[in-house]
Amino acid sequence: DIQMTQxxxxxxxxxxxxxxxxxRASQSIGIFLNWYQQKPGEAPQFLIYGASSLKSGVxxxxxxxxxxxxxxxxxxxxxxxxxxxxYCQQSYTAPTAFGQGTTxxxx
Amino acid sequence: EVQLVESGGGLVxxxxxxxxxxxxxxxxxxxxxxxxxxxxxxxxxxxxSSISWVSDDLAYADSVKxxxxxxxxxxxxxxxxxxDNLRTEDTAFYYCAKGETKGLDWNFEFWGRGTLVTVSS
Numbered sequence: 699d700i701q702m703t704q705x706x707x708x709x710x711x712x713x714x715x716x717x718x719x720x721x722r723a724s725q726s727i728g729i730f731l732n733w734y735q736q737k738p739g740e741a742p743q744f745l746i747y748g749a750s751s752l753k754s755g756v757x758x759x760x761x762x763x764x765x766x767x768x769x770x771x772x773x774x775x776x777x778x779x780x781x782x783x784x785y786c787q788q789s790y791t792a793p794t795a796f797g798q799g800t801t802x803x804x805x
Numbered sequence: 806e807v808q809l810v811e812s813g814g815g816l817v818x819x820x821x822x823x824x825x826x827x828x829x830x831x832x833x834x835x836x837x838x839x840x841x842x843x844x845x846x847x848x849x850x851x852x853x854s855s856i857s858w859v860s861d862d863l864a865y866a867d868s869v870k871x872x873x874x875x876x877x878x879x880x881x882x883x884x885x886x887x888x889d890n891l892r893t894e895d896t897a898f899y900y901c902a903k904g905e906t907k908g909l910d911w912n913f914e915f916w917g918r919g920t921l922v923t924v925s926s
Contacts (some may be wrong), residue, residue, distance in 0.1 A: 732912060734850075741900055741916035742850065753914075785850055791909035792864055796850040 700724050700788050704797035709805040715776045715778055719800045721769045721786035730790035731769045736799075737782045746771065747789070750794070806917045807831040809901045814920030817891055827884040827901030829906060835859075835879035837910050840913055841899035846921075852887065852900070858907040869895075887916035889922045898922075 701724040711717045721731065726765040729749035734742040737776045744753050746762040750771055773780055781804055813825040839852040854875040857866045863875060874887040884901055898921050902913035910920070 730911075734913070736834070741918050742913070743916075744912070746916055747912055787850075787911070787913075792911070793866055794852045794911040796852070798849045 699702045699793055700727065700791065700794050700795055702786055702788055702797040704784075704786055704800050706800060707722055707798065708801040708803065710803050711776050713778060715805075716772065716774045716803045717776055719771045719784055719786075719802075719804060721764075721771070721797050723769075723788055723790075727788045727790035728766050729802045730788060731764065732789050733760075733771050733788045734787065734796075735780075735782045736785065743786065745784075759764070759787045773802075778804075807903065809903065809915060809917030811899060811917045811920035813902050814873055814922045816923045818926050819891060819893055819924055821890065822887070822889045823891065823922060825882045825886040825888065825901075825920060825922070826888075827878060829882045829884065829901075832903065835908060837861075837907050838906060839877060839884045840902040840904060841884075842856060842900045842902055842913065842916075844900065844919070845897045851897075852911075855904070855909050856884070857909055861904055862909050864886075864909055888922070891922075893924050895896070896922060913926040 703722045733746040733750040736742040750762045761772045783801045785801045810828045831879045840855045862903045871891045877884045881914045896917040900919045901917040905912045
């Protein structure tokens with residue numbers, strides 16, 4: 699099975715900062731990498747698919763990149779609504795797997 | 806507007822059974838695969854099970870294989886998860902999620918708010 703590892707586990711930022719979250723797959727997954735955002739007490743929201751394609755309605759300050767085993771999620775100009783936990787997920791093969799999550803909180 | 810509403814969670818003893826339901830609305834339910842994903846409170850996400858649009862393709866995580874059964878009723882726009890021989894480690898929020906295609910894809914486009922299953926004596 700493919701394992702997904704995110705770093706860091708948590709990070710603090712101020713409104714307006716640029717932050718980057720890294721996700722690494724245990725083997726190559728091409729660009730079959732998704733990102734989700736989850737706020738406390740809420741269901742996850744689908745942000746990015748295919749490593750870099752934004753879902754409809756997702757602000758353009760979110761961007762994704764990478765291929766193979768190494769991927770990044772970048773949030774430029776962090777807004778108050780962005781403080782949440784972010785999960786990567788490989789959609790390359792079954793069983794699908796999520797990273798352990800990265801919590802972005804206010805500095 | 807897509808809506809997924811889970812129900813059926815609660816407190817259940819180890820070794821017992823529970824059936825979760827997910828009521829779907831706002832989209833053509835029988836045109837999409839559906840999924841269950843769980844989350845231990847305060848922890849990460851774990852995929853549980855998936856079913857294709859006409860139930861001809863099913864998939865389960867190794868941790869639940871042989872104990873959980875996924876099924877759907879398309880005319881009722883409903884997804885189910887029959888959970889048997891429950892273990893304490895099955896305690897989690899269970900989310901219903903909509904896929905993006907008829908077959909088993911792994912893009913979880915919309916999620917319900919979840920239902921909490923607590924397995925404890």
